[in-house]
Structure formats: structure tokens, C-alpha cells
Amino acid sequence: MNHADTRATRLRAPKPRHLAVLAHVAVLTGFPAAAALAQEAAAGAETQSLPAVTVSATAVDDAGLQLQKKASTGALGSRTQLDTPYSTTIVTGEDLADRQVSKLGDVFAMDASVTDNSNAYNSWSSYLTVRGLQVDWQNGFKINGLPFVAYGITLPYEHMEQVELLKGLPGFMYGFGTPGGIVNYVTKKPTDTFTASFELGYRAANVWSEHIDLGGRAGPDNMFGYRLNYTHEEGTPYNARNVNRDTVSLGLDARLTKDLTWTFDSIYHDRRTTGQMPSFSFWTYTDPALPAAVSGRIRNFAGSDQHLNTNLQLYTTGLRYQVNPDWAVSTNYSFSKVNRSRNESLYGMINQAGDYTDTRYDTAQNQQVGYWQAMLEGKFRTGPFGHQLVAGLSWQKQIDRYDNNGFAGTIGTGNIFEPNTNTYFSSTAFNKVRNSDITQKSIFASDTVQLSERWSVLAGLRVTNFEQNGYVPAATNYTKNGVVTPTLALMFKPVPAATVYASYVEALEPGSIVPDGYTNARQLLSPIRSKQYELGVKADQQKWSATAALFRIERGAEYDSVSNGVPTRVQDGSSIYQGVELAGVYRLGSQWEFGGSAMYLDTYYDKGNANLDNRVAGAPELVLAGRISYLVPYVPGLRVGVDGKYTGNIKVNATNTLDAGGYTVFNLGATYNTRVYGKDLTLRAALNNLTNKRYWGYQYENYLQPGDPRSVSLTARIAY
Helix, strand or coil: HHHHHHHHHCCCCCHHHHHHHHHHHHHHHHCHHHHCCCCCCCCEECCCCCEEEECCCCCCCCCCCCCEEEEEEEHCCCCEHCCCCCCCEEEEHHHHCCCCCCCCCCCCCCCCCCCCCCCCCCCCCCEEEEEEEEEECCEEEEECCHHHHHHEEEEEHHHHEEEEEEEECCHHHHHHCCCCEEEEEEEEECEEEECEEEEEEEEEEEEEEEEEEEEEEECCHCCCCEEEEEEEEEEEEECCEEEEEEEEEEEEECCCCEEEEEEEEEEEEEEEEECCCCCCEECCCCCCCCCCCCCCCCHHCCCCCCCCCCCCCCEEEEEEEEEEECCCEEEEEEEEEEEEEEEEEEECCCCCCCCCEEEEEEEEEEEEEEEEEEEEEEEEEEEEEEEEEEEEEEEEEEEEEEEEECCEEEEEEEEEECCCCCCCCCCCCCCCEEEEEEEEEEEEEEEEECCCCCCCEEEEEEEEEEEEEECCCCCCCCCEEEEEEEEEEEEEEECCEEEEEEEEEEECCCCCCCCCCCCCCCCCCEEEEEEEEEEEEEEECCCEEEEEEEEEEEEEEEEEECCCEEEEEEEEEEEEEEEEEEEEEEECCCCCEEEEEEEEEEEECCCCCCCCCCCCCCCCCEEEEEEEEEEECCCECCCCCCCCEEECEEEEECCCCCECEEEEEEEEEEECCCCECEEEEEEEEEEECCCCEEEEEEEEEEEECCCCCCEEEEEECCCC
């Protein structure tokens, strides 16, 4: 690490409002909060040096495969991962807290099928690759199973109960969407008993946060439940000049009768970032190799003239009526709105020496999504066969508004190894006009038929009327009624805690909105059809859990065609993604836990594509991830761990003329759970990118970013 890096990671003096909280925590614990190590954990005892403190322990595993946990699967209803015939991942809120996750790519860091394309502080925050396919920022993200537009949004992970990933095609389960998968954020829900906690956090280079969590029930017979979370974050991240974030989430429910329940959930999220990391484009790059990787710290790249301001509002309400023990009906409505203002640079890389052209985009956008769904779920028998039926209706409308008076132009040149001195301050009151809208109306039904004690078959069908209209720069309209997206699966249980399955699903995704900087910028491209075949196994035993899947995805190809240094987004031919993924967790005694995952991926362009037989851009061939955690027996309540992830080389473009080399990143973490004067105290620490590895991370075709540098995170949480 060089001298500048050392200065960047040093803990700077906290603001006065933080000092009072730190002093309080120090008094309670008897040692400085900054020295704390953190994670959930172990077996109860009392410490020798602090007689007023008791240490509690738990054997609950919050970082494993969670196969017995239920995950939302859209039109399939809610079922455990073990009983879902598709590849899925669940990450618990405790695991997110233990690893001090601050961006989307780190949420699924231990899943080898997932490649990080995200940045917590710029417009690429919602970019993620699953099995070599980008998750769709228009349709690939849900909150409590309901849609919102995720572009530019970094959600508050401390407000989440868990985050779920459905890998592959979401066609039957959720309607139109890319075959990368679905990310579903599950917010914290009302608790049956009163809960209250306060958490103070520090993140390098100098970001401080405070988080309050309150929950419980009130009223006659505890009829009304509530869960309120509030977070404030402010300071200087390592890859931006400043961040200021306020987030409030509220979850309510009312048990109106013993069978009828009303729910309400909302999130208000306002985040303002200045001097954020730019993107690095390679459209016009002609050298055979990339420039040397640079530090992911911001010092050479952006000034206070740049900003990304985002605001998310989401409101949902629903009713569920349990007709009898076997049948239930439910309905939900959600409305979300995202406002975004961005003044960000794009460095057009010229050569291996690191020279670039600095192009600034000063724009504003707005998206809103309205969604309604009604669903019937039930169980019944026909002769010897049991049935699990799910049927429903849904309606969704997305409206996109873009400015028609923003700025896009070259403001200078530079070199990535020297400070950038170009500036462009926003001076425009943006005039946002309707750019496009997409309406979906669907009817769906599925039946899981229990053929015998061990065999079952799933058949599902969604029929969608789809309409998309483009208004700027010219009308690009598409209407298709009666679009059928089926799914089929055969499941076999050799033992109750294991499932072997074979599944097939189809999907249609909306045409993408072409980004700024292209010859066909902001145009709406035609929808793309995909098919997926998967053969898998899931097993959950007392000391170990494991999953494995073979998959093949066939998708219409979309890529960048560059002429005279200017790209055009085109659709041509198809792209193939096929491979194998493995994951497992093994518990050795009461102290040790080992986890790992691997993915081998074979991709190529097919069927008339101009890049026939080339590897698909952005898809690594090999990814390996692993972790080890240890409950320290002589310090009850302390868990320490190390994890690492290897991401193989990636083709930067469809022509395969440029490689982003493979890289390995290691992280350290610790959690200490104890009780102080009758209160639960949790101290957490994480050291990310232990070796300060420098590498180029893939964002999108022809786009790269510097990898995140070494950084430290600390939190202290006290629960009442």
C-alpha cells in the first residue's frame, strides 16, 4: 500500500454527534468501540474482566445456504428453496450486517454464479451479472415481491430481513424480464415482541452512519404490528467525495380477524453523492491490452462538480384472507417512483498508456411503476394425487421520463495515472418529458401435482398482453397480445431433506432503452425471447448443505456495434450460456464452518450473429468462492472469518478483442456478541480486499471500473 492509500484508510475524527454515542458504547463495553471485532454467535458464559457483562451464544447459521427458508417466487407463491425447482440464493440480514455489505455486488459475494458489476455511489449501482447475464434494472428487482426501477439505487441493506436471488429466467414467475434473474429485497417486518436497537457505523474513508430499528405490536389482542427503521449516512467514501443519505422504511400490519390480515410497507430513500467514480469506456480503444489497473480510490478521477442524486419512494398495501387451512386469497398494490439527477463523467479510453477523453453527461430521469396483483393459493386432492394450485391476475405499468435539455459533450482530456482537472458544473433546470411506457397485463396459473410420496410435477403458464411505446426521439412501439411463457418441472425426493429436479422455463424481456452516447440513444429495442433448461439437486442435512445445477440458457443476442468510434446497440442472432454451478456448507463440530461455491460457464454467440462463436461479453468462464468461520472457544461470543473469491477473465466486448484479466479478492471479518447491563451488544468489523488487489472490474459491454480498494468497516449495535 502506498502512502496516499494509508492516509485514505485512516480513521478520521468523528463529528460531535457521533462522539457522544461512542463514549456511551465505550462506557458500556469497557474498551474503545473502534477496537471492536464483530459477528453473531456462540455459547453463553460470563467474562472475568467485566463482571457486569454476560455473553450469549447461538448455533444459528446465518451465512449458510438457508435451504429451509421460504423465498418469494412470484406466481409460484412462497415455498422453501429446497422445494423450488430452480436455482436460488438467500442472504440473511444478519449475514449482510456481519460482512458490512454496502453495495449490490457484495450481497451475493459468496455465490460463484454472481459477478459484481456494481458501484455503491454512481449510476452503476444496480448492475449485476448472474450466470453471465445482466440482471435487468427495469424488471429484475423487487421489494417484497413487488417491482421498482433500480437504476442508480443502492438500497439500505440494514433495513432488510433477507435478500433473495432467483437465477435464470423469470418469465412464468414474474412476467417479462431478462434471463439473468430476479433480486428480491425483503424488508423487516413487525415483531411479535417489542424490539429496539441503535447502531453506529464507520466506513472508510470517513463515512459515519446511525441506524434505529423499532418493532412490536399494540392494540387489543396485539392487533396492530409495526416496524420502523431509520438510517442517516454522511461522510467521504473511498470512491466519492461525499455522500449524504436518509432512509426511512415502515412496515405495518393489522390482524383484522383471525383470518384476514392487512399489510402496508413503504420506503423513502434520498441519497446525494458528489465526486463519484466515473465509468471507463473502451469503444474506441485499439491497443491489444488494458492499461495497468489503477486504485479504486477517487483521488485522480472526479471533483465536486460531479453528482448523483437519487430519490426512491415505494408504497405497497395488501390484504390476505385465509379461507380455510388449505385455501387463501390475496391482493396487493404497489406504487414506486424514482427520481435521478446525474452529472457524471465517462472516460473514453484511448490507449494502454492511460490517456482518455472526458465526456460529461448531465441529465435527469424519472421512472414510476404501478402494479396490482390478485392471487389464489390452495391445496386439494383428485383421487391419489395431491395438488398445490396457484392462480392469479396482474397488471403493471411503467412510465419513463427523460430530460430533453441535458448536456452531453467532451469537456477535456486526461490520463488515469494523473489527477483529472476538467470541470463542468450543472447549470440547467431539467425539463423531463415522457420517453416511453410499458404496460403488462397477465393471467397465470400453476399446479404442483404430488404423484407419490417422492415424485411430483409442476406445470405453469403465464399469458401476457404486452405493450411498449417510445416517444423520444421517435416512436418505437411494440404490441403483442397472448404472449405465452410456460414452465415445467419434475421433482424427486430421495429423502425428505433432498430434492432432485429437472425444469424448463421460457421468458420474454422488454427491449432495452439504449443508453446515452449511442447513435440510437434512448430508443426502445424490440423484446427478446429466451429459453432455459436446468437439472439440479438440493440437500440439507444436519452438518452440511449442498446444491448443484446444470443449466443451458438460449437468448436473443444484444450487443454494441462500433463504427468510427461511435457505438450502436443492435440485436442479432442469439447467445448461449451453459454451465454447472456447485455450492456447499459443512459444519465441523461447534466451532468451524466451511462454505464454498463454484461455477464453470461456457458462452458463445450463435445463429447468424456477426460475432459467431465468440465468447459472450461479460461472462467469466470460471468463478470460485469460499469462506471459513470460527467460533473462538476461549472468547465466548466471538466469531472470526475469512472469505475469498476468484473471478476468471472476461471478454470486454462481443468482438473478443480485449480481455479483463481474472482476479482474487480476500476479506476478513469478525463479530462479537455479548450482553452489557441487560442489553444485547453486537460489535462488528470487516476488512475488505485484504491484499489491496488492483484489478479492472466489468460493468457492461465496453465498460470497466477500477476494483474496490482495501477498506475497513466498523459497527456497534445495542438492542433493548
